[in-house]
Amino acid sequence: MSFQHHMVLKGIDLTINQGEIFGLIGPSGVGKTTLINILTGQLLPTSGEVFVFGRDTKQLGDTEYSQMGMVFDVPGLFERLSCEQNLSIFADIYGIDKKRISHVLETVNLAASAKTKVSRLSKGMRQRLIIARAILHSPKLLFLDEPTSGLDPLNTSDIHKLILSLKESGTTIFLTTHKMDEAMSLCDRVALLSEGVLIENDAPDEICRKYNLENSLHILLKNGERVILPNTADSKETISEYMKNEQIVSIHSSEPNLEDVFLSVMKGGKK
Amino acid sequence: MKLRRIFAIFKKQILDTSQNTGVIFSFVVFPLMTLMFVLLNSNSSEIYRMHLVMSMSTLFIGMTPFTTINGIIREDKFSNVTRMLILSTVKPLEYLLGVTLYIMAISSVIAIVFGVIGGFTGISLLWYVLAIMLGTFTSLVFGSMLTIQTKNPSGAAAVVSLIAIFNGIIPTFASSSPALMKVARFWYTTQIKDLIGDMFDCYYGNIPYRLLIIGTNLAVFIVLFTVLFKKNRIIVK
Structure with missing residues (x-):
């Protein structure tokens, strides 16, 4: 992948297995978000092929997007609406039962703030609402781009528990982070991205053993x-x-x- | 294209409007001013009321839908709402249709208010509302066309405000300047104003000519919108 002749990602070759938590780790600005944008069809690779659910990302459609949930650094929430109203609109978009909204709000521990306007939420609560929106339609594949960035340890711990419970329910999770303890505790497999190149791609324990x-x-x-x-x-x-x-x-x-x-x-x- | 997604966007806008006094104000300001002027001049002639409604409803058509659609798309685009919607299976056209439907719905209520103040009743009120809706729709396509290629939100706000003023005021200025009218008569807001004037006069001879010019304006906007939409979409790249 290149921007204005500058190669951002080079020779990336990886497969994400169903039901695993895959962590992409690397310093800021190394291309993690670019890779997520390519995987979600928002950017097209300048060369090579990318497949999600067996379909080329250039041709992703409703079927694929309705099985994907996304948490990005840019929230895209309806600021003047309440948590419940935000989810209600996405429930309408996906055509799912409204009963699911209260269940999801409970899952992310936001049930008490269901009627609170988004603009009045704390950063941790906003992040949990973004996750609620991402899992509202029970996606099979969840992209989490630095989901705990800037959060306090309590909110971070809550989100970690949620991610692990989603994995238990069979969701495949693609996680980017620059928090190594997060990758170590959550991921079944991690890939280390440095200067646009994948340096390592293995279970965290295996990688640590290799460097021993x-x-x-x-x-x-x-x-x-x-x-x-x-x-x-x-x-x-x-x-x-x-x-x-x-x-x-x-x-x-x-x-x-x-x-x-x-x-x-x-x-x-x-x- | 799915209706449920268009209605989801429509619902989002309705819920948002209830929390957004700025948008409410932009919709009610012209009918409120009209009503106020009518009440303040309760002894005024029928012609005064007719000219007031004609000018105010033209200002409404030229400015409110134009600035409202620009404000909505710009806010959603730069706060990444449109990006999240599109990644949640909403097609860009479904989003635009949802927003258009919302503005058309509110504008139709405003048109009825204008019509009642203007003294229209029955079938003539229906024709008046349809004329306002045609003007509103043309303004919406024109506004969307300019907004989708916006790359700088604050710069766009300034440009849009100026165009909106031109759009709303030009028919009134042109009516007292024959030189300006030579050009302005090819602009849709001028023709909408004159169409409303014809309705007041119960004269229908010019309707095909006026509809032809409004239709040509609309067709040009639709073509330009299609070209720009394919090039720019509605998300920040």
């Missing part, structure tokens, strides 16, 4: 001493000795977390 170059164990002893041992069979007798003498406070593997991997990749580190 040190492969050692960090042991903190009761006397305050920190011991680093190779994570191999050779260390078993030393560890066994520490345990026998009840000297160990904690043991950690040297495996990096997703944030360490991310920083390493962004700084040009190799696995």
Whole structure:
């Protein structure tokens, strides 16, 4: 994908499996939203092919869009209308039962604010309403573009619980984020996007394991001493000795977390 | 094209209007002014009332639908409402039809108010309302045509306001300037004003000529709208 001869996305090759939470992670401005816009048919790729529900995104129609839910950084809410009225209009558009509105508002914990005007909602409540609108028609595929960006930990936690419950109900979720802990806790698989290129595409634990170059164990002893041992069979007798003498406070593997991997990749580190 | 989606947009606008005093004001300002002037000059002649209704309803046709559709589309376009609607299966044309239907519905009520103030009754009131609706629809296509290629919201607001003033006032100025009338008679608001005047006079000889000019204006706007719509759509790229 290129804009004015500047390549934004290069050689992207990925498949999202049904029912999984797929996370696209990368720093701001790296092309995550551009990729979502391509997947949702809002932008056409300058080369290559993109298929959603087996259909070329150039030809997406009502059938596909009615199975897709979207949460973008630009809300597009009807500011002067209430939460309930906002959802009511989309219920009319999709031709679904109005009873679903109260159910969805309860799901996102907004039932008490059903009659509140959108312009009076807090940022967290607005975000939950945007998610409510995205799941109103029970989509099979949900695009979430940085859904917890700028939210406090409580709202973030609520949205995480909601995302996991949607996955349990069989929804496929495509999530972009620059929060590594979010990707780690929610995603079945993550892809790391750097300068328009996919660097990694695997389960978060697998990626962390790949970048575990040190492969050692960090042991903190009761006397305050920190011991680093190779994570191999050779260390078993030393560890066994520490345990026998009840000297160990904690043991950690040297495996990096997703944030360490991310920083390493962004700084040009190799696995 | 699905009717339920057009009505969803219509419903959105109706709900929005109940919370938007600015839009309500833009619809009622001209009939209210007309009523006020009539009441203030209760001893005035039938001709005064006729000219007042003719001028005010022409101002309404030239300005209100034009600025209202521009305001609605511009707000929805730049707040990404149209983008979300289109991604939720609403076709751009369905959106425009929903907004058009809403303005036409409110304008028809305003037209009845104007007609009653003007003293029209029965079938003549119906013809008067139809004339207003024809003018309203032409203004809506003209307004949509200009709005869909808007790239700068504040700049567009200024341009639209100026065009709306020209659109509403030109027939009144032209009626007292033969030189201006030579050009203005080819503009739809001038012909709508004269059509209303003919109705007051119960003279129907010029109706085909007036409808031809209004129809030509409308056809040109529709062609231009189609070309610009294909090029620009109604979402921010």
